[in-house]
Amino acid sequence: MPRPKESFDETFPCEFYTPEELLDPERMYTIGEIARLLQGLEPDAEVDEGTEAVIVDWAVPWVMINAEDLVIAEPPTEEDPGYYGLRED
Template sequence: MPRPKESFEDIFPCEFYTPEELLDPDQMYTIREIARLLQGLDPDADIDEDTEAVIVDWAVPWVMLNADDLVIGEPPTEDAPGYYGLRTDDGSE
């Protein structure tokens, strides 16, 4: 159900990190790790499954929105997650 803006004590701008602000150019990250970074956490932070599910839901659209600035690394095994990294000036790794 919608709520009036005045019912909130604080309202903040909806701003997200750019890939350059978020990712180390020499590293590749899973969606789960990107989700943690978007929340200001360490990529290997221990969080509960429910929280992880919510932040991953935010990370997937972020990756899609920023796809032009990212590269994808093939998963090391069939059942492993994919890895994403920052695209460099030459358009690759």
């Protein structure tokens, strides 16, 4: 159910990193690693399964919105996830 804005103590701007601000141009990342970076965590930070599901839900649209600036690589095996990195022009 929607809530009135005045029912919150504080609101914040909804700002996201650009791919160039977030990703090392020499590395490729999984969606889970990108999700951690978007939260200010290290790519290999331990998070519980529920938290990972939530942060991945935020990362997928970020990848889609920034697709023009990204490249994708085939996973090393069929069981592994895909990897994303910065597009080089």
